[in-house]
Amino acid sequence: MKHELPELPFAETALEPHISAETLQYHHGKHHAKYVATLNELLPGTELEGESLEEIIRRASGKLFNNAAQVWNHTFYWNCLSPRGGGQPDGPLTAVLEQQFGSFDQFQQQFNEAAKGLFGSGWTWLVQDASGKVSIQPMSNAGTPIRQGDTPLLTCDVWEHAYYIDYRNARPKYLTGFWNLVNWDFVAQQYQAAAPV
Amino acid sequence: MAYTLPDLPYAYDALEPSIDARTMEIHHTKHHQTYVDKVNAAVADSPLGEKPVDALISDLGAVPEAIRTAVRNNGGGHANHSLFWTVMGPGGGGQPTGALASAIDAELGGFEAFKDAFGNAAATRFGSGWAWLYLDSSGKLAVGSTANQDSPCMGASIAGIAGTPILGLDVWEHAYYLKYQNRRPEYISAFWNVVDWNAVAERFAQAQG
Numbered sequence: 001m002k003h004e005l006p007e008l009p010f011a012e013t014a015l016e017p018h019i020s021a022e023t024l025q026y027h028h029g030k031h032h033a034k035y036v037a038t039l040n041e042l043l044p045g046t047e048l049e050g051e052s053l054e055e056i057i058r059r060a061s062g063k064l065f066n067n068a069a070q071v072w073n074h075t076f077y078w079n080c081l082s083p084r085g086g087g088q089p090d091g092p093l094t095a096v097l098e099q100q101f102g103s104f105d106q107f108q109q110q111f112n113e114a115a116k117g118l119f120g121s122g123w124t125w126l127v128q129d130a131s132g133k134v135s136i137q138p139m140s141n142a143g144t145p146i147r148q149g150d151t152p153l154l155t156c157d158v159w160e161h162a163y164y165i166d167y168r169n170a171r172p173k174y175l176t177g178f179w180n181l182v183n184w185d186f187v188a189q190q191y192q193a194a195a196p197v
Numbered sequence: 198m199a200y201t202l203p204d205l206p207y208a209y210d211a212l213e214p215s216i217d218a219r220t221m222e223i224h225h226t227k228h229h230q231t232y233v234d235k236v237n238a239a240v241a242d243s244p245l246g247e248k249p250v251d252a253l254i255s256d257l258g259a260v261p262e263a264i265r266t267a268v269r270n271n272g273g274g275h276a277n278h279s280l281f282w283t284v285m286g287p288g289g290g291g292q293p294t295g296a297l298a299s300a301i302d303a304e305l306g307g308f309e310a311f312k313d314a315f316g317n318a319a320a321t322r323f324g325s326g327w328a329w330l331y332l333d334s335s336g337k338l339a340v341g342s343t344a345n346q347d348s349p350c351m352g353a354s355i356a357g358i359a360g361t362p363i364l365g366l367d368v369w370e371h372a373y374y375l376k377y378q379n380r381r382p383e384y385i386s387a388f389w390n391v392v393d394w395n396a397v398a399e400r401f402a403q404a405q406g
Contacts, residue, residue: 030379066323119270120345121324121370141324160325160370161379169227169371 014083018177035070069142082183089184114138126154153190211287215387232274239267255350273346286393293394304338318342330364332404363400
């Protein structure tokens with residue numbers, strides 16, 4: 001089974017001015033596409049050929065893990081963004097963020113601190129574990145909650161390629177742009193899907 | 198005494214077209230400056246800041262745990278960039294001569310084999326980091342890479358490789374993204390046009406003691 005590059009769930013220009021079409025052309029059309037291509041090169045003949053992307057991520061190591069995880073992470077990242085995003089979540093997720101972090105503002109502040117503090121390349125995640133608990137987790141390079149079986153709710157890509165064209169070294173400005181795009185409907189769906197019965 | 202941002206030994210546009218002026222200026226005045234500011238903040242209440250930065254990061258065990266990661270990352274960033282600027286220059290490129298060339302022939306299989314190994318180390322470092330030519334603890338030349346701002350001088354338990362760096366290539370995306378975007382291999386090829394082999398040979402001689 002060949003893994004495929006998913007289409008962006010919005011037009012390349014749709015996230016402007018927060019994320020430029022040029023950034024998305026490279027980020028989706030080059031970086032994400034290359035991870036997919038490398039994954040498809042690496043898989044044939046391995047015991048993970050034919051497994052789902054999630055299963056590959058759980059069991060692979062080294063280059064195979066890196067590329068599989070980056071394929072998954074980027075797809076999830078695109079889904080976390082929307083031209084009609086921003087603002088705050090409503091419904092059960094709001095309550096859990098308030099309960100866990102004190103308030104939505106405090107959640108956002110802690111998420112920003114984690115994203116700014118992640119040294120080098122990586123991803124900042126909002127994650128729900130098997131007990132239902134929600135937490136912020138910075139992960140280096142291709143790190144992904146899928147590996148440990150947690151449920152990702154929201155992610156922010158803090159590899160420099162995610163923001164260098166638009167913001168240069170100013171990662172905090174990219175984070176400000178990011179919050180204007182967060183697709184809370186998608187994030188809330190992940191939470192509900194993960195909520196323990 | 199605080200660490201300070203060293204001046205570049207050449208103009209921002211001096212490495213054009215291999216490395217563009219805009220990249221050099223942001224890399225030097227923003228990225229490197231931030232490492233300097235943050236390592237100064239980390240050692241502000243400690244006599245450790247009296248040490249030259251290479252000595253500081255070569256003995257991270259002597260750094261209190263509370264500031265060790267900050268010193269590793271930002272002291273490493275300051276030291277690595279300071280080295281990086283000085284191993285490049287206008288009129289660079291070509292090949293090393295003298296004792297360094299002989300050592301590369303004897304220990305790394307010749308200049309072309311070295312370039313391949315170094316280019317491969319730079320291309321396959323996943324995420325942010327550096328490729329290195331360094332003198333290992335037995336005094337032999339070696340090629341490898343480190344993550345983020347780690348340096349071979351931090352030792353193998355931290356950096357994965359151990360020794361004295363004599364040539365480094367920054368493969369953080371910020372080092373090449375404005376000109377090369379996702380094409381790291383093109384940046385690596387262009388780097389060879391600006392390597393100042395005289396400066397590398399001097400570092401080699403110093404590292405040999």
